[in-house]
Amino acid sequence: MSIPTIEWEGGVDGRVKLIDQTLLPGELKFIYCENKECMWEAIKMLRIRGAPAIGIAAAMGAFLGIRDVNADNFNDFFLRLQEVTTYLGTARPTAVNLFWALERMEHVAQAFHTEPIDTIKEFLFKEALEVLEEDRDSSKKIGEHGAALIPKGGTVMTYCNAGGLATGGYGTALAVIYAAHEQGRVDQVFACETRPLLQGARLTSWELMEAGLDVTLICDNMVAHVMVEKKIDAVVVGSDRIAASGDAANKIGSYGLSIIAREHKVPFYVAAPISTFDMKIAKGSDIPIEERSPDEVTYITGHRTAPEGVKVYNPAFDVIPAGNIRAIITEKGIIKEPNAKKVKKLVEG
Amino acid sequence: MSIPTIEWEGGVDGRVKLIDQTLLPGELKFIYCENKECMWEAIKMLRIRGAPAIGIAAAMGAFLGIRDVNADNFNDFFLRLQEVTTYLGTARPTAVNLFWALERMEHVAQAFHTEPIDTIKEFLFKEALEVLEEDRDSSKKIGEHGAALIPKGGTVMTYCNAGGLATGGYGTALAVIYAAHEQGRVDQVFACETRPLLQGARLTSWELMEAGLDVTLICDNMVAHVMVEKKIDAVVVGSDRIAASGDAANKIGSYGLSIIAREHKVPFYVAAPISTFDMKIAKGSDIPIEERSPDEVTYITGHRTAPEGVKVYNPAFDVIPAGNIRAIITEKGIIKEPNAKKVKKLVEG
Numbered sequence: 001m002s003i004p005t006i007e008w009e010g011g012v013d014g015r016v017k018l019i020d021q022t023l024l025p026g027e028l029k030f031i032y033c034e035n036k037e038c039m040w041e042a043i044k045m046l047r048i049r050g051a052p053a054i055g056i057a058a059a060m061g062a063f064l065g066i067r068d069v070n071a072d073n074f075n076d077f078f079l080r081l082q083e084v085t086t087y088l089g090t091a092r093p094t095a096v097n098l099f100w101a102l103e104r105m106e107h108v109a110q111a112f113h114t115e116p117i118d119t120i121k122e123f124l125f126k127e128a129l130e131v132l133e134e135d136r137d138s139s140k141k142i143g144e145h146g147a148a149l150i151p152k153g154g155t156v157m158t159y160c161n162a163g164g165l166a167t168g169g170y171g172t173a174l175a176v177i178y179a180a181h182e183q184g185r186v187d188q189v190f191a192c193e194t195r196p197l198l199q200g201a202r203l204t205s206w207e208l209m210e211a212g213l214d215v216t217l218i219c220d221n222m223v224a225h226v227m228v229e230k231k232i233d234a235v236v237v238g239s240d241r242i243a244a245s246g247d248a249a250n251k252i253g254s255y256g257l258s259i260i261a262r263e264h265k266v267p268f269y270v271a272a273p274i275s276t277f278d279m280k281i282a283k284g285s286d287i288p289i290e291e292r293s294p295d296e297v298t299y300i301t302g303h304r305t306a307p308e309g310v311k312v313y314n315p316a317f318d319v320i321p322a323g324n325i326r327a328i329i330t331e332k333g334i335i336k337e338p339n340a341k342k343v344k345k346l347v348e349g
Numbered sequence: 350m351s352i353p354t355i356e357w358e359g360g361v362d363g364r365v366k367l368i369d370q371t372l373l374p375g376e377l378k379f380i381y382c383e384n385k386e387c388m389w390e391a392i393k394m395l396r397i398r399g400a401p402a403i404g405i406a407a408a409m410g411a412f413l414g415i416r417d418v419n420a421d422n423f424n425d426f427f428l429r430l431q432e433v434t435t436y437l438g439t440a441r442p443t444a445v446n447l448f449w450a451l452e453r454m455e456h457v458a459q460a461f462h463t464e465p466i467d468t469i470k471e472f473l474f475k476e477a478l479e480v481l482e483e484d485r486d487s488s489k490k491i492g493e494h495g496a497a498l499i500p501k502g503g504t505v506m507t508y509c510n511a512g513g514l515a516t517g518g519y520g521t522a523l524a525v526i527y528a529a530h531e532q533g534r535v536d537q538v539f540a541c542e543t544r545p546l547l548q549g550a551r552l553t554s555w556e557l558m559e560a561g562l563d564v565t566l567i568c569d570n571m572v573a574h575v576m577v578e579k580k581i582d583a584v585v586v587g588s589d590r591i592a593a594s595g596d597a598a599n600k601i602g603s604y605g606l607s608i609i610a611r612e613h614k615v616p617f618y619v620a621a622p623i624s625t626f627d628m629k630i631a632k633g634s635d636i637p638i639e640e641r642s643p644d645e646v647t648y649i650t651g652h653r654t655a656p657e658g659v660k661v662y663n664p665a666f667d668v669i670p671a672g673n674i675r676a677i678i679t680e681k682g683i684i685k686e687p688n689a690k691k692v693k694k695l696v697e698g
Contacts, residue, residue, distance in 0.1 A: 025655065025656040025657075026653065190662075192570075193544070193646070193654075193655070194570070195542070195544060195568040195569065195570055196568050198654050198655075201646075201647070201654050201655040201659075202654060202655065205655055205656055205659045206655075206656045209656055209658070209659060214660070215659065215660065216659075216660040216661065216662050217646060217647070217655055217659050217660065217661050217662075218646070218661070218662050218663075219544040219545050219569070219601070219602075219646060219663075220544065220568070220569055220570040221541075221543070221544055221569040221570070221601055221602025221605060221606075222601055222602065222662065222663075222664060222667075223605060224602075224604045224605030224608060224667065225601060225604055225605070225638075225664055225667035226662065228604075228667075229664070230662075252568070252570055252571055252574060253568075253570025253571065253573075255573045255574055255577075256570060256572060256573030256574070256605065256609050257570075259573060259608060259609055259612050260605050260608055260609070263608050289574075297542070297550075297566060297567070297568060298550070298566070300649040300650060300652070300654070301649060301650065301652035301654060302652075303649075303650035303651075303652065304375065305542075305547050305550050305551060305649070305650060306374065306542070306547075306550040306551065306554055306555075306566055307374040307554055307555045307558055308374075309558070310550075310554045310558060310564065310565075310566050311563070311564065311565040311566065312565065312566050312567070313539075313565050313566075313567050313571065313575065313579075314567075314568075314571075315571060315574055315578070318571075318573065318574035318577075
């Protein structure tokens with residue numbers, strides 16, 4: 001990504017600058033956030049989305065939320081910080097990176113609880129920027145690790161947007177594709193449009209075209225036919241939360257795609273930073289699945305496409321069982337044929 | 350369907366009245382066709398769609414095309430009829446019912462070649478109405494045969510629109526659901542929206558709601574998750590062409606849905622009239638698959654949803670292998686676990 005998805009402008013008194021992804025690809029518009037409400041709204045309304053980018057937004061949002069807080073002592077300050085993190089946590093319940101980043105901010109505050117409040121604020125500011133820097137690093141490493149799995153001249157399928165727009169760097173799934181492309185390994189990418197919010201059509205195809213890749217857009221229901229008609233060498237997707245078992249929650253449709261890939265013997269890869277693992281969650285069926293507004297399904301670009309009053313079921317995520325995943329690609333290395341033992345070894349090792 | 354999808358108004362000098370399905374569910378508007386060009390456009394632009402309805406439209410269109418033809422002898426007349434059928438055949442290359450209906454009109458002309466031209470025209474008129482009548486009959490019988498396969502209180506999933514809007518009667522897949530509902534066997538229906546043209550969202554959910562069924566709309570990529578989260582007792586779809594092997598072409602996405610149903614041990618049924626079988630086609634991979642305009646994928650309700658210039662692959666159909674089909678439901682009876690031998694026995698027996 002030549003244009004950063006999210007960045008901090010200025011010093012401690014500065015602000016967050018982020019791309020309003022709901023307007024892509026028609027319009028490239030930036031939002032500037034100076035308070036937690038603006039960040040909450042941006043996360044909730046998917047102006048910023050993608051697990052790692054949400055983590056960055058949450059960390060920066062937490063700092064914005066306590067920047068102007070006056071507190072007499074650490075306990076008061078920490079209670080105020082917890083109010084902020086609780087508030088920001090309500091924006092997207094499935095995204096573990098959100099909670100991971102918010103907890104990280106709390107831990108920093110606790111670690112420096114003997115320092116003056118202003119000093120703690122400075123540490124929190126540095127930590128938020130560090131979350132962004134680390135994400136850029138891990139994005140690069142995920143790309144390097146994953147590229148080796150793509151055969152030379154390969155055709156790759158991806159789903160939703162796990163690209164630069166989803167992270168502070170090059171993405172997760174798309175970091176693999178970018179790195180493989182630089183090595184001459186990727187000839188063609190099939191991008192699934194990803195209903196209901198069309199992140200694949202709007203964001204992934206835009207981002208890949210900007211980067212000069214040969215991308216073909218398809219509807220989500222075409223994947224099985226494409227696997228019969230075109231040679232697909234790999235499917236690479238991101239993840240929003242990975243259980244200790246290796247089961248991975250990702251954008252709704254990923255589970256079905258993994259079944260169809262297995263049927264056609266196409267290797268299915270999940271690319272995600274270590275922060276996506278939630279070791280407190282034993283298995284995929286324990287991951288809470290966010291249900292979103294029916295309007296996302298019944299309105300497209302503001303126009304109603306279904307009868308008034310129709311019932312809608314709109315889960316935002318599903319769970320790819322570890323057994324359908326050929327490998328999980330992280331910045332720390334690759335977990336082939338993931339299971340609880342291998343996950344524990346890489347994540348905690 | 351209380352409102353007929355297609356009907357003939359008046360006598361020999363009358364016209365075709367059909368619902369413009371591209372405007373549903375927002376607007377219920379009728380089109381009146383008095384010539385073959387109007388019918389061709391209606392078929393091509395999906396104002397009328399669904400295999401059986403296309404057959405009816407084609408038969409009526411063939412009559413409209415030769416109604417005013419003056420010919421000195423049968424040979425001249427028949428050549429003119431063939432010009433009309435060739436022309437109408439270009440509107441939708443995958444729909445076998447289109448060709449089946451056009452051939453049927455040609456056979457009628459040939460059978461009465463010793464009669465005066467005006468008499469032949471009368472027979473062709475009667476034949477076009479007969480195609481409609483037979484379809485209404487077969488729709489009813491498909492419903493009766495299929496309903497027995499649905500467990501009491503069942504939840505059924507359907508795809509695209511194989512309903513009253515797709516036929517002259519109650520539909521094929523939806524005829525099964527309507528009949529089962531009348532018998533108290535269907536509690537709930539999940540309708541897949543069916544990208545790119547959203548026949549499920551626009552037509553099926555509208556039609557089922559009009560008929561008083563409890564219908565829930567989902568995106569196509571949600572089917573696997575729904576099969577995990579909700580108890581789905583059966584998937585019922587229509588078909589546009591069935592090969593002698595029992596492989597069935599249907600709306601793009603049907604193949605993937607059949608894989609996902611098999612994975613979850615959900616029986617997958619194809620409901621179609623005998624006219625859908627194309628015994629000249631040995632197996633599914635020989636069925637020609639229509640590729641449609643990229644604009645269908647990149648524009649939704651007239652609004653662009655993908656970057657300008659993006660490549661698009663837009664196949665309109667895929668093929669459900671016979672091995673994924675629990676049964677094919679026809680007006681002549683049911684073919685359980687279809688194969689070439691069983692298909693031949695029912696279709697030609």
